[in-house]
Amino acid sequence: MSIRLHAEGLSKTFTLHTQGGTRLPVFRDIDLAVRGGECVCLHGPSGAGKSTLLRSLYANYKPDAGRILVEHGGKIIDLLAAEPWEVVEIRKRSIGYVSQFLRVIPRISTLDVVAEPAIFTGAAREAAANAAANLLTRLRIPERLWSLAPATFSGGEQQRVNIARGLMVHYPILLLDEPTASLDAANRRMVIELIQEAKSRGTAVVGIFHDEEVRNAVGDRLFEVGKSIDVRSAPHAEKEKSAHVGASVE
Amino acid sequence: MIPAPKRALPPPLLSVNGVSRSYGKQLGCQDISFSVRPGEVLGIVGESGSGKSTLLACISGRLQPDTGSLVYDMKDRGPVDILALSEPERRRLARSEWGIVHQNPRDGLRMDFTAGGNVGERPMAIGARHYGNIRSEAQNWLEKVEIDLSRTDDKPKTFSGGMQQRLQIARNLVTRPRLVFMDEPTGGLDVSVQARLLDLLRGLVRELGIAAIIVTHDLAVVRLLADRLMVMQRGRVIEEGLTDQVLDDPHHPYTQLLVSSVLQA
Ligand SMILES: Nc1ncnc2c1ncn2[C@@H]1O[C@H](COP(=O)(O)OP(=O)(O)OP(=O)(O)O)[C@@H](O)[C@H]1O
Ligand SMILES: Nc1ncnc2c1ncn2[C@@H]1O[C@H](COP(=O)(O)OP(=O)(O)OP(=O)(O)O)[C@@H](O)[C@H]1O
Numbered sequence: 001m002s003i004r005l006h007a008e009g010l011s012k013t014f015t016l017h018t019q020g021g022t023r024l025p026v027f028r029d030i031d032l033a034v035r036g037g038e039c040v041c042l043h044g045p046s047g048a049g050k051s052t053l054l055r056s057l058y059a060n061y062k063p064d065a066g067r068i069l070v071e072h073g074g075k076i077i078d079l080l081a082a083e084p085w086e087v088v089e090i091r092k093r094s095i096g097y098v099s100q101f102l103r104v105i106p107r108i109s110t111l112d113v114v115a116e117p118a119i120f121t122g123a124a125r126e127a128a129a130n131a132a133a134n135l136l137t138r139l140r141i142p143e144r145l146w147s148l149a150p151a152t153f154s155g156g157e158q159q160r161v162n163i164a165r166g167l168m169v170h171y172p173i174l175l176l177d178e179p180t181a182s183l184d185a186a187n188r189r190m191v192i193e194l195i196q197e198a199k200s201r202g203t204a205v206v207g208i209f210h211d212e213e214v215r216n217a218v219g220d221r222l223f224e225v226g227k228s229i230d231v232r233s234a235p236h237a238e239k240e241k242s243a244h245v246g247a248s249v250e
Numbered sequence: 251m252i253p254a255p256k257r258a259l260p261p262p263l264l265s266v267n268g269v270s271r272s273y274g275k276q277l278g279c280q281d282i283s284f285s286v287r288p289g290e291v292l293g294i295v296g297e298s299g300s301g302k303s304t305l306l307a308c309i310s311g312r313l314q315p316d317t318g319s320l321v322y323d324m325k326d327r328g329p330v331d332i333l334a335l336s337e338p339e340r341r342r343l344a345r346s347e348w349g350i351v352h353q354n355p356r357d358g359l360r361m362d363f364t365a366g367g368n369v370g371e372r373p374m375a376i377g378a379r380h381y382g383n384i385r386s387e388a389q390n391w392l393e394k395v396e397i398d399l400s401r402t403d404d405k406p407k408t409f410s411g412g413m414q415q416r417l418q419i420a421r422n423l424v425t426r427p428r429l430v431f432m433d434e435p436t437g438g439l440d441v442s443v444q445a446r447l448l449d450l451l452r453g454l455v456r457e458l459g460i461a462a463i464i465v466t467h468d469l470a471v472v473r474l475l476a477d478r479l480m481v482m483q484r485g486r487v488i489e490e491g492l493t494d495q496v497l498d499d500p501h502h503p504y505t506q507l508l509v510s511s512v513l514q515a
């Protein structure tokens with residue numbers, strides 16, 4: 001399959017103005033290409049920058065340099081150079097992102113929370129609701145909870161709602177930040193199954209999975225993200241040679 | 251992979267170019283430029299006195315800017331320079347294509363009309379005639395904003411603040427405007443009422459594809475409603491971008507301070 005997502009020369013340093021302008025280099029000159037049907041697992045110790053990289057691929061964080069080329073509507077677009085409305089469109093149709101925690105929308109029912117992304121792409125309400133119900137069933141969210149807002153749900157229930165929402169639309173690119181972190185074995189296996197289905201549809205997947213079972217089941221290769229860098233250099237005097245990112249490891 | 255060339259775009263719904271406004275020596279807002287596309291929701295945040303309301307009043311034709319231009323893409327005339335319109339023309343435009351939700355519902359409602367009359371006034375003004383239709387459309391909107399139909403013939407002064415604010419929203423959205431200006435639409439309401447109003451707004455704006463410019467000091471409000479965000483300080487826009495980008499990865503020192511000083515948005 002062809003490359004669906006190509007990050008080139010990505011670099012990211014946070015500057016913390018509220019803390020005396022401390023500069024926090026996270027990664028530098030990252031190159032990552034992901035093919036359709038492939039799942040790349042971001043790997044590295046806590047604080048290495050895995051989530052930062054994943055958020056950058058969604059344009060949630062703004063890298064300082066580089067390009068993120070994605071296929072959208074039959075064209076190749078650089079996500080970092082795109083206008084905000086264009087990024088909104090790309091996120092609607094071409095890139096899905098499942099964050100580590102569900103951001104609850106007050107007063108919206110679980111079924112609607114899950115169905116919403118499809119409705120935003122213009123799907124009929126009824127069809128979207130059916131697909132949402134199907135996903136919620138597979139992820140073992142009891143039907144009596146569907147009409148409630150997920151604010152009061154347990155951590156694992158919220159995470160499964162979040163996954164269902166992220167999988168509603170068949171995005172060609174899917175970004176997953178520890179989707180199985182607080183799930184039991186049965187639910188973990190269902191998430192594995194859902195990711196495998198996405199891959200067989202040709203989705204390019206980039207994920208962070210702490211769980212080795214999940215990694216082995218869905219991952220095609222690891223992508224090492226830096227070492228934990230503690231280069232808290234003073235403003236204007238940074239040395240960030242340790243902010244390297246290794247090439248992909250098999 | 252090779253990126254495609256940028257394509258030409260349809261004109262924005264509203265473009266604001268270099269708008270400034272002072273009050274004597276007091277700076278209101280300075281050199282503001284941005285544009286809004288159809289269906290796009292833009293949030294404006296910033297500290298008290300940073301010029302948000304001044305900017306909103308200027309771009310909604312209620313306050314004359316000292317410099318700058320405003321171009322609005324009218325439904326049947328195409329792009330027009332708003333500042334060059336005559337006063338009656340501007341009023342007609344505002345009535346037929348815009349909505350303005352004021353922070354204080356009293357500024358946006360007719361306190362001497364009934365609730366139904368408040369909602370029905372605009373459809374009537376732009377040519378709807380049949381009383382039955384207007385009344386049923388008004389009731390339809392009262393239902394949408396969760397005002398009990400038994401209150402249709404009551405005057406808004408008998409309503410709570412939250413009900414008045416919802417009535418103001420119904421009054422503005424009933425004619426399906428293409429662009430809505432809102433100044434602190436959830437200000438002055440208690441938290442549970444705010445949450446209700448917010449998802450009401452969120453649903454309506456998304457469902458009807460209305461473009462909106464929302465001024466607020468509440469980051470949770472923009473997180474929920476706005477596609478894009480502008481941050482103002484001392485009359486200027488100091489940071490702008492996708493809402494989640496600006497809130498999660500703020501670059502300007504003032505934005506970082508703003509984001510870090512609230513618990514979680
Ligand atoms: N919004 C932010 N502003 C400032 N610094 C940040 C921000 N997000 C992340 N960082 C910093 O970037 C570094 C990398 O964090 P990141 O969350 O990417 O690590 P991670 O590899 O996902 O770790 P974990 O496995 O613990 O989730 C950390 O030092 C973190 O403090
Ligand atoms: N009619 C007026 N006459 C004189 N000064 C004014 C007038 N209206 C606003 N100002 C001043 O212009 C500046 C910007 O005011 P503006 O109302 O636009 O701020 P804001 O960002 O909306 O603040 P808030 O969040 O408190 O509503 C302030 O310093 C204010 O005192």
Ligand SMILES: [Mg+2]
Pocket residue numbers: 050051052
């Ligand atoms: Mg992480």
Ligand SMILES: [Mg+2]
Pocket residue numbers: 302303304
């Ligand atoms: Mg104001």
